[in-house]
Amino acid sequence: MKKTASPILVFIIFLFFSCSSDNYVEDPIEEIPEVSPVNFDITAVPYATLSEYNFYQGAMSNLNPVYGVVPYDLITPLFTDYAHKKRFIWMPNNVKANYVSDSEIFNFPIGTMIIKNFYYDNVQPNNETKILETRVLIKKSDGWVFAEYIWNEDQTEAVLDMTGRNVPIAWTQNGETKSVNYRIPSQFECLTCHKSAGLKIPIGPKPQNINTNFDYTEGPKNQLTKWEEMGYLDSNYPSSITTTVKWDDPSQPLDLRMRSYFDSNCAHCHVTNGHCDYRPIRLSFNESSNPINLGICVEPQEDISLWLDVNPTHIIAPGDIENSVIYHRMNTTEDAIKMPLMGRSLVHEEAINLVVEWINSLPNTCQ
Amino acid sequence: MKKITFCLFAILGITNFTLAQVSFTSQSIATTGQYSICAVDMNGDYLDDIVSVSATNIQIFYQNLDGTFAETNITTTPADYLPSWSIAAGDLTGNGHNDLLYGGGSGVTFMIANGDGTAYTEVSGPEFVFSQRSNFVDINNDGHLDAFVCHDVAPNVYYINDGLGNLTFNQGGIGDYPSGGHYGSLWVDYNNDGDIDMFMAKCGGEPARRTNQLFKNNGDGTFTNVAVEAGLDDLIQTWSAAVGDFDNDGHMDMLVGASSFADGGHKLMRNNGDGTFSDVTAGSGFDIFNGTSVEHATYDFNNDGYLDIFGNSNSVFINNGDFTFTLVAVPFSGAAVGDFNNDGSLDTFRNGTIFYNTGNANNWITINTQGVQSNLNGIGARIEVYSALGTQIRDVRSGEGFKYMSSLNTHFGIGLDTQIDQIIIRWPSGIVDVIENPQINASFLAIEGEHILGTNDQTISTVSLFPNPTNDQLNINYKGALIGSIATIYDVSGRSIHSEIIKDNSINVKNLSAGTYFLNLNVEGKSTTLRFIKK
Numbered sequence: 003m004k005k006t007a008s009p010i011l012v013f014i015i016f017l018f019f020s021c022s023s024d025n026y027v028e029d030p031i032e033e034i035p036e037v038s039p040v041n042f043d044i045t046a047v048p049y050a051t052l053s054e055y056n057f058y059q060g061a062m063s064n065l066n067p068v069y070g071v072v073p074y075d076l077i078t079p080l081f082t083d084y085a086h087k088k089r090f091i092w093m094p095n096n097v098k099a100n101y102v103s104d105s106e107i108f109n110f111p112i113g114t115m116i117i118k119n120f121y122y123d124n125v126q127p128n129n130e131t132k133i134l135e136t137r138v139l140i141k142k143s144d145g146w147v148f149a150e151y152i153w154n155e156d157q158t159e160a161v162l163d164m165t166g167r168n169v170p171i172a173w174t175q176n177g178e179t180k181s182v183n184y185r186i187p188s189q190f191e192c193l194t195c196h197k198s199a200g201l202k203i204p205i206g207p208k209p210q211n212i213n214t215n216f217d218y219t220e221g222p223k224n225q226l227t228k229w230e231e232m233g234y235l236d237s238n239y240p241s242s243i244t245t246t247v248k249w250d251d252p253s254q255p256l257d258l259r260m261r262s263y264f265d266s267n268c269a270h271c272h273v274t275n276g277h278c279d280y281r282p283i284r285l286s287f288n289e290s291s292n293p294i295n296l297g298i299c300v301e302p303q304e305d306i307s308l309w310l311d312v313n314p315t316h317i318i319a320p321g322d323i324e325n326s327v328i329y330h331r332m333n334t335t336e337d338a339i340k341m342p343l344m345g346r347s348l349v350h351e352e353a354i355n356l357v358v359e360w361i362n363s364l365p366n367t368c369q
Numbered sequence: 370m371k372k373i374t375f376c377l378f379a380i381l382g383i384t385n386f387t388l389a390q391v392s393f394t395s396q397s398i399a400t401t402g403q404y405s406i407c408a409v410d411m412n413g414d415y416l417d418d419i420v421s422v423s424a425t426n427i428q429i430f431y432q433n434l435d436g437t438f439a440e441t442n443i444t445t446t447p448a449d450y451l452p453s454w455s456i457a458a459g460d461l462t463g464n465g466h467n468d469l470l471y472g473g474g475s476g477v478t479f480m481i482a483n484g485d486g487t488a489y490t491e492v493s494g495p496e497f498v499f500s501q502r503s504n505f506v507d508i509n510n511d512g513h514l515d516a517f518v519c520h521d522v523a524p525n526v527y528y529i530n531d532g533l534g535n536l537t538f539n540q541g542g543i544g545d546y547p548s549g550g551h552y553g554s555l556w557v558d559y560n561n562d563g564d565i566d567m568f569m570a571k572c573g574g575e576p577a578r579r580t581n582q583l584f585k586n587n588g589d590g591t592f593t594n595v596a597v598e599a600g601l602d603d604l605i606q607t608w609s610a611a612v613g614d615f616d617n618d619g620h621m622d623m624l625v626g627a628s629s630f631a632d633g634g635h636k637l638m639r640n641n642g643d644g645t646f647s648d649v650t651a652g653s654g655f656d657i658f659n660g661t662s663v664e665h666a667t668y669d670f671n672n673d674g675y676l677d678i679f680g681n682s683n684s685v686f687i688n689n690g691d692f693t694f695t696l697v698a699v700p701f702s703g704a705a706v707g708d709f710n711n712d713g714s715l716d717t718f719r720n721g722t723i724f725y726n727t728g729n730a731n732n733w734i735t736i737n738t739q740g741v742q743s744n745l746n747g748i749g750a751r752i753e754v755y756s757a758l759g760t761q762i763r764d765v766r767s768g769e770g771f772k773y774m775s776s777l778n779t780h781f782g783i784g785l786d787t788q789i790d791q792i793i794i795r796w797p798s799g800i801v802d803v804i805e806n807p808q809i810n811a812s813f814l815a816i817e818g819e820h821i822l823g824t825n826d827q828t829i830s831t832v833s834l835f836p837n838p839t840n841d842q843l844n845i846n847y848k849g850a851l852i853g854s855i856a857t858i859y860d861v862s863g864r865s866i867h868s869e870i871i872k873d874n875s876i877n878v879k880n881l882s883a884g885t886y887f888l889n890l891n892v893e894g895k896s897t898t899l900r901f902i903k904k
Contacts, residue, residue, distance in 0.1 A: 165495075194499070194521075197574075199575040200547075200548055200578060277522075280631040336403075337473060
């Protein structure tokens with residue numbers, strides 16, 4: 003399917019042809035598809051500044067995408083100290099991604115750019131929105147490239163910087179003021195999670211994570227359908243996809259919420275060829291239906307009792323959070339034992355509620 | 370993590386029931402820091418102190434001579450990085466007060482002690498470092514202690530010290546895998562060539578990332594990974610190794626400890642003495658031990674003259690001396706090791722509890738090293754102890770196992786031996802001290818260059834040997850009077866094998882077997898030692 007044009011452009015084209023020619027032009031929408039104004043030179047990216055890509059129109063800090071820069075969302079995101087995220091994807095003309103499996107990253111074409119903006123609302127003292135960083139993953143012929151852009155104080159530009167930085171920030175949410183020394187990752191931290199057998203990879207855009215509606219400007223639509231309409235996704239994907247659920251949707255089954263959370267927050271390392279694949283758990287959504295992969299009644303290999311008042315007996319002990327390593331590792335900010343080991347310096351309180359509820363719901367006890 | 374195998378007790382316990390066992394009694398100590406993982410002398414009196422740190426405080430319990438402690442709290446500026454992953458101690462400035470290294474998850478902080486140890490200056494680099502094991506070691510052998518930090522997700526980093534505590538950050542040259550996998554750096558002279566090498570325990574990711582490495586010191590500040598030649602290029606998922614001479618043959622062996630059995634179990638490796646290692650795991654006890662650990666270190670807990678091994682599975686493996694080990698359950702799991710009541714048996718400390726070794730009738734000696742040309746701590750020195758039971762060797766090391774910092778005093782049990790014939794200390798500077806018949810059941814303060822085989826005398830620094838290597842004859846080039854002097858040849862293990870009075874400025878070495886030797890000359894009341902190679 004061809005890329006559809008915006009109504010404004012259609013109108014302009016219509017005026018152009020109406021005013022300058024007497025020839026009747028049949029269906030200009032079909033004949034002249036809109037061109038994305040994104041500036042992409044594969045030999046020159048990553049650019050030194052974010053503005054060079056021309057991802058956004060108007061004031062850059064509005065993150066209002068130009069045509070071709072398609073917003074998307076993950077059903078359950080990674081927790082990064084309560085930062086909000088706006089995600090976009092862009093591809094060059096005439097290339098598209100292919101479905102691999104429900105649980106694997108799409109096979110993206112060369113030239114794909116995946117854009118993720120991190121920001122906070124109600125940032126103190128002025129109660130304003132503040133964008134901290136934009137991460138761009140670019141697929142080149144020899145693999146993915148990381149580009150980390152750090153926003154300036156004026157929110158007018160973001161500059162390529164791969165060295166990492168700490169940014170103290172305070173904000174209010176739900177009437178409560180929170181603060182954190184927010185960590186903008188260095189290239190080494192990016193690679194820790196974004197790798198498989200040492201090769202750089204994206205993490206989020208898998209069919210299972212995006213097979214849901216998104217509120218586009220033209221209205222809600224399934225993200226896969228939208229990508230297909232944009233020419234970004236080959237139509238050759240199955241009609242039925244095993245899909246994660248929103249981790250914080252109480253109408254969903256508890257175990258699916260927990261497994262969805264584990265997938266987004268843990269599975270990039272706890273997966274074969276991941277950073278921690280030598281540990282006995284496998285937390286991908288497609289692997290975690292097996293209780294052993296979740297660590298239920300599996301004895302831990304690492305002693306974390308130095309940091310606790312207890313010495314937990316299992317990675318997950320049904321009905322017994324104190325004896326469950328996973329609970330303690332999620333419920334701490336101590337670097338040596340916290341999980342995930344990067345990407346957060348606060349405890350995700352709402353996720354603790356979830357893991358407590360879930361562990362307490364598990365039947366039986368370990369032998 | 371913690372499974373004590375009953376069949377192990379059954380198999381090994383019965384055959385070795387006569388062994389001196391170990392037992393510990395626990396006593397709490399009021400540490401307040403979040404990180405209570407360090408136990409080392411901090412004030413230069415060679416009594417091991419207890420150190421507990423938090424972001425703005427260094428709490429030190431200085432050990433008194435009577436085994437009690439005097440508590441001090443030193444406020445610091447907030448540390449940018451905390452020792453979540455490891456802590457190390459060493460004296461960067463050589464002022465007699467140890468400095469600390471905090472290995473954090475996103476950087477490294479140094480706490481530099483002032484002249485009397487009453488205040489510390491925080492130095493934190495801007496560089497991102499996902500620290501794992503950290504060490505103080507004189508990497509470039511300039512006499513000043515440097516610092517090394519394993520990087521989990523990038524090439525390793527090290528900090529070169531100008532001698533005043535000014536540190537220059539370096540990344541590259543000693544373990545450069547782009548995505549890291551560097552967990553445990555154990556500095557050891559594995560080939561007895563007098564300079565310090567390093568075993569790198571690796572873990573995680575693709576095979577290339579987690580293949581263990583052995584960095585041979587080229588003697589010029591560079592290192593070459595020789596793990597393949599040495600037979601140590603294992604894929605074991607390991608965070609640390611216990612490195613020591615387990616059979617007292619004069620060569621450093623290794624237990625490469627598994628943190629996970631995903632890619633192989635614990636591996637006990639015997640140093641063959643020719644730069645290679647052989648797998649002697651089968652039948653050792655480690656082949657049937659199903660506990661995993663990130664901590665592995667080696668100490669002689671029962672003072673029987675053989676290094677024992679401990680990890681964090683609440684167990685100590687008592688060394689039977691023949692590459693078999695007997696598991697003994699202990700009440701601690703991963704700990705800092707030192708002598709916290711100065712009774713000659715090694716105790717442990719973790720998190721507010723001291724585990725005192727109840728000791729036994731075996732004899733012992735503790736060597737406290739004080740470098741002069743070399744770094745003040747004597748880190749990197751090789752110590753050899755000769756007694757009836759054999760030769761024992763240790764390297765003075767800052768940063769054992771994975772996380773903890775243990776004593777820098779070098780402790781030897783000698784079993785029921787009542788005499789130590791000789792101690793040889795080979796300092797990083799090349800100076801060799803030989804101490805004859807030291808008092809046992811006591812600490813011995815070894816000051817670099819004070820005992821016999823010093824090379825530090827200026828008046829005879831112009832001595833040289835030629836040809837070197839040599840076949841038959843070793844000629845001594847010296848402009849002063851030499852005839853009538855005493856020349857003694859030592860082998861690499863420090864044994865005197867030939868002595869003569871010099872008659873014509875040359876020595877016949879035709880009958881020596883091929884290898885490296887040391888020639889000590891006693892000239893005009895001065896002593897110098899030179900290395901030569903017999904072809």
